[in-house]
Amino acid sequence: MGTANNSKETGRRAFLKKATVAGLGTSLVGTGIANLSGEGNPLSSVQPETKKTGKKSFSLFRKEYETIDDAYEISPDYQRMDQKNIIFGRWGWDPKYYKPGGRGISFLLKDASEVPNPNEHLKGYGPVEHALGRAAWAGHDEGAPLSNSGLANTGPLNDWDKFSNPKRKEPYIFESLEEAKKYVKRAALFLGADEVGIAPYDERWVYTKQFDVESVLLDGVAPEDAPHEEIKFPFEVKSVIAFTFEMDYDALRAQGGLSDASAALEYSHMTEVSHKVAVFLNQLGYKAIPAGNDVGVSIPIAIQAGLGEISRMGTLISEKHGSRVRLAKVFTDLELPPDKPISFGVQDFCVKCKKCAEACPSNAISLEDEPSLNPEFNSISSNPGVKKWYQNNERCFSQWEKMGVACGVCLTVCPYNKIDNWVHFLSEMVVSAPVGRDIARQLDDAFGYGKLGPQYVDAFWNKED
Numbered sequence: 001m002g003t004a005n006n007s008k009e010t011g012r013r014a015f016l017k018k019a020t021v022a023g024l025g026t027s028l029v030g031t032g033i034a035n036l037s038g039e040g041n042p043l044s045s046v047q048p049e050t051k052k053t054g055k056k057s058f059s060l061f062r063k064e065y066e067t068i069d070d071a072y073e074i075s076p077d078y079q080r081m082d083q084k085n086i087i088f089g090r091w092g093w094d095p096k097y098y099k100p101g102g103r104g105i106s107f108l109l110k111d112a113s114e115v116p117n118p119n120e121h122l123k124g125y126g127p128v129e130h131a132l133g134r135a136a137w138a139g140h141d142e143g144a145p146l147s148n149s150g151l152a153n154t155g156p157l158n159d160w161d162k163f164s165n166p167k168r169k170e171p172y173i174f175e176s177l178e179e180a181k182k183y184v185k186r187a188a189l190f191l192g193a194d195e196v197g198i199a200p201y202d203e204r205w206v207y208t209k210q211f212d213v214e215s216v217l218l219d220g221v222a223p224e225d226a227p228h229e230e231i232k233f234p235f236e237v238k239s240v241i242a243f244t245f246e247m248d249y250d251a252l253r254a255q256g257g258l259s260d261a262s263a264a265l266e267y268s269h270m271t272e273v274s275h276k277v278a279v280f281l282n283q284l285g286y287k288a289i290p291a292g293n294d295v296g297v298s299i300p301i302a303i304q305a306g307l308g309e310i311s312r313m314g315t316l317i318s319e320k321h322g323s324r325v326r327l328a329k330v331f332t333d334l335e336l337p338p339d340k341p342i343s344f345g346v347q348d349f350c351v352k353c354k355k356c357a358e359a360c361p362s363n364a365i366s367l368e369d370e371p372s373l374n375p376e377f378n379s380i381s382s383n384p385g386v387k388k389w390y391q392n393n394e395r396c397f398s399q400w401e402k403m404g405v406a407c408g409v410c411l412t413v414c415p416y417n418k419i420d421n422w423v424h425f426l427s428e429m430v431v432s433a434p435v436g437r438d439i440a441r442q443l444d445d446a447f448g449y450g451k452l453g454p455q456y457v458d459a460f461w462n463k464e465d
């Protein structure tokens with residue numbers, strides 16, 4: 001990783017000179033300062049297992065759809081998103097967030113360890129948690145820095161030139177498209193993805209342009225002089241391989257620095273695994289663009305790949321790992337038969353549940369009963385045209401600034417934040433039956449799920465396996 005900076009420079013600059021690319025949902029989620037837990041759970045003996053496990057959901061009402069447009073209402077007037085307008089893109093130019101001569105939201109930049117930690121006196125926010133967080137970010141920061149803010153082609157692990165020019169000139173020919181899909185999916189799981197699915201290439205989810213926030217924040221370029229380039233792929237994309245990465249349950253519920261670390265670790269896995277899948281494709285003579293939050297919006301791609309359903313809090317609920325997932329993808333010229341979008345009761349349950357919206361410390365999550373084609377608020381970071389609940393990214397991000405780490409209260413309190421066990425099974429069964437939805441949330445509360453706060457910090461550090 002010693003050549004990360006040089007590679008980043010050549011790769012990204014070259015891209016910005018040569019390229020001209022192209023967002024359904026963007027949402028911020030991560031961890032919280034509020035202690036929402038309350039001790040003394042009488043049902044503590046049925047606290048969920050904390051190992052990484054997970055099965056496909058048991059749902060009597062599981063459905064498959066041919067396309068995302070069959071599963072969701074998407075306006076014909078839907079417009080692709082400019083990466084400049086996502087909340088992290090705004091660090092570099094929007095006076096609301098950009099401070100001349102400043103470094104943006106410093107806790108999310110790679111040199112954040114040099115920045116004083118304002119909450120160091122709070123349990124779970126100390127130097128040890130902070131150090132763990134920086135270590136967890138390392139794969140992302142060295143391999144594809146600022147891809148978390150939607151900036152593509154920034155480092156050795158997401159270098160467009162490299163992955164668009166495989167050394168093997170004659171692509172390996174699989175016996176069939178289905179065989180190619182089988183090998184690619186198995187390889188992705190072996191290389192570290194928690195779930196993998198195949199989406200068709202759909203330009204609607206690709207950013208129109210990207211703004212070089214890094215040159216502003218790290219190189220001191222004035223926002224008005226920073227590149228803001230249309231992006232276009234250096235090859236014809238035929239398929240998108242989508243992945244989920246499960247966040248650690250114990251770290252997430254401890255909140256503060258540990259919750260931040262749980263997100264950070266998956267950002268590193270996103271970077272590393274998408275890179276490795278791109279290498280796999282290159283070795284077979286196919287072109288690939290590995291991406292985390294960059295290049296396009298991950299949630300609709302993951303939906304198209306059959307990995308889950310969008311939720312009230314604006315994130316994907318994975319069928320296998322629930323609310324605790326991060327997403328990545330690889331664009332490739334290898335033709336692969338797409339998987340099908342699914343539903344397994346999440347949106348129907350969200351109508352009744354509202355736990356995330358009630359727990360959110362910045363009131364960033366809609367309390368409206370039904371989803372809508374337009375957000376209830378005005379924000380350039382919320383792209384209208386898809387029927388869903390819109391998260392107010394500006395309010396959410398203000399909470400992150402206050403905490404000095406990413407917040408993930410919503411992910412943690414969500415009833416889908418649980419590890420597979422009999423309670424999970426029981427809850428899902430109730431969720432799956434319309435008659436049971438009214439009581440499912442109460443059931444979830446009664447079983448003691450969704451608890452979070454600094455009382456779990458010691459449990460995290462004392463865990464032995």
Ligand code: SF4
Pocket residue numbers: 028029030031032359360361362363364365391395396397399400407408409410411
């Ligand atoms: S939406 Fe609310 S609860 Fe979720 S991460 Fe943002 S501030 Fe935290």
Ligand code: SF4
Pocket residue numbers: 311312313323346349350351353354355356357413414415416
């Ligand atoms: S907490 Fe409830 S309303 Fe919010 S996303 Fe999870 S299931 Fe949906």
